[in-house]
Amino acid sequence: MAGTDGDQADDGGGTLGFGGVWALAAGGMVGGGIYTALGVVVAVAGQWTWLAFTISGALALASAHSYARLANHFGRAGGAFEFLEELGDDGVAGALAWILIIGYVLTMAVYAFAFGHYVAYALHGGPWVMRALAIGAVGALVALNFRGVGSVALVETVIVAGNLIVLVGLGVIGLTYWDPAQLVAGIAPREPWSAFVGAAAIFMAYEGFQLITYELDEIRSPKRILMPALVSAVVFVIGVYVLVALGAVMIAGALPTIADAQVALSRAADVALGTPGLIALTVAAAFATTAAINSTLFSTAKLAGRVADAGQLPAALGARNRHGVPARALAGLGGLAALLAIVGTLSTLVEAASLAFVVTFGVVNALAARHTKGRRWVAWLGVALAALIALVLTARLAVLTPLALALLAGLIALATVGRAWFLRLAGRRAPGDDDGG
Template identity: 60%
Template sequence: MTEEKADQHPQGKLGPVRVWALAAGGMVGGGIYIALGVVIAVAAQWSWLSFVIAGIIAVTTTYSYATLANHFEGSGGAFDFLENMDREGAAGSLSWLLIIGYTLTIAVYAFAFGHYVSYALGGDALTIRILALAAGFGLIALNLIGIGKMTAVEVVIVSANLLVLIALGIAGVCYWDTTELVAGISPRGIWAAPIGAASIFVSYEGFQLLTYEYDKIKEPKKQLTPVLVSAAVFVVLVYVLVALGATMLAGALTIVDEKQVALSIAAENLAGPAGLVIMTIAAAFATAAAINSTLYSTGKLAARVARDGELPPWFDHRNRFDVPDRPIMVIGTIATLLAILGSLSSLVEAASLVFLVTFVIVNFICWREVNHLRWIPILGMIIAAPVGLLLVARLLLTAPFPLLLLAALSMFAVFGRPAILRRLGEGGAT
């Protein structure tokens, strides 16, 4: 069934339970599996507060995304919002930046898949790369034959994943010992919490993918905002619980040193081989589902942007399964290569910066375009601005090359994009 036909049948509409599950799963997907060690390395005993700070920004942005989707009644997310404001040039530039962010996120998920499965199998570095390649190219293939959006399967995977993470968090908290929060590492002052928050926005992206499915959601005017916001709040609570519980089980130093597989080690310490098997299965399915849905949605976004003249028309192509095959192949291949070549911290923090910038922009648009509850997007911007500056400063000190590359790509999206589109005869807006 094509997207157009699905939209015409009530049976194809997503109800509030599925939207909630997909939003929560889009955020939890693979981010927590690799972000925990990154944030503990920065914020130590204040890592839970880092998740709260980043979570407040994510919740306010969730509200802004849902409110704007209802306001404009469109399925293009931030790209659609700006187009409706007659800011085609800005919409094109932001869409390129978002596609970069989603590509980095898919790379993070493939990275996590390779490491978690390899750890359970006792594999080496080559095994990790082979598994990441298999996940990336395997899910490209599934998308190309029209199995890119398996809603019912995703809901089951999301539910099981959330149950495993919550169980781990609760079990860990039952072994409460505050010394484990800094075991083997230096304690940090509370000032470290916003620095840690700056590094983990990749753990909160995902909810916005639901706005790309706006036309498939049942009664979006009534359901979308409360459903997405409640899912975001729930995810914040889950992250705080897991951050505390996993650290109690494994200790801060182990979480940092083994950040690629931190939750597997925590589960193994809790329940031995059985815990390792359960966590490996949860991580494998969660990261694979996250790759699948993110790749599908990003491919749709790229095709939509190309159709509106802000990407080369080559990307607006569908195969016989009615799938935007070219953007899926390009985005998936680049992401898979990044997964086997990039470092964890660089991928996580670069992707986090892209989404943080996008969050600020969407909150600003909501503040400007919507006249009620304007304090919510204002709160998001007030907290996000200093956190963003901290992330830039951190990247300058610890990973200048990814930051400079990201800055160059952003400049290219703003200034190079119109020139390319003009040359191709598409008349991209400046």
């Protein structure tokens, strides 16, 4: 059961060192979020876009700190679901796992959406080309994961390196323009407080760091490595996002960035460097989004398998194929993500995913504040930021896309109060829900 800080053997027995953990955490974040989030946040926060990324980065930083503390405290792979299971809070663990899986599906939909749009834009393809590409990418990765190939750390590290070089290069080129007028070109300047609304809208751009907590067993000396790797990766990614937010918009201008939100970075690369820039950016985006879909699919299928094993999802979703992969969960998750990618709108997908992760991270920060020792103020800061961001995001969705909010609220209600009923219907008895809660 619950350990204490310091009672876990330091040697995790894995092979991932600091560099590998750092690369997977950073790659999980920049893998797809920035490609789609930039246009959304510029529309909301205008010239304060860099501040919006900093604010949501602060929540990510506090959450990374809490995730590392909890992972080291319990010494088990599995993220928020495992933390709650360790605490014996099976009902909340099940509910949070469902919310997290919803968030992951939405996130994969955003990545597939980005993949389809970036590649179709370079090929001058229309909406059907985009849809075919999005479905094709998810389908290919589901097929790959069926065979148990899953996440390959070395390949992902190389993709992360290439992706970061392109993004940082674009940001630095943008700064050589140094043209603050472009940050509001074609739009009315926004008030500084709009940065909070922007931060709320695009929080999903930071969620990817926590996928590494599913691979705790693979980390060499996690107690020594995990905290500094996660925290430094988040700090680095905040810097990259701020750099890209300033640089890309100074190249392309605010209004074209909003109008071409789906391909905002391609637009900037095209303006700055012409066709070579567009090709480089498209290649980076394609690889980054593919890697992001793959790692999210891999981790989510594993999570779904574990959750099903724990009786919190229908047993069929936990059934493994001969490669040890929860194949039905994999196919279901991939199918849902592909469907959402082709029917959803960008800002709705991004914001719904953001809300799911803000809720999850708020819970993780609260767990860290209550169950770990030392620097609790960081976790409490995370709780406060998550509450504020969730409030602002809920208000934004309620005013702008009430139907999307209602759907998401329905799913969260199913995950929390309707889960036990659903599991009984599926022939399972949800642990921790003896009284139907």
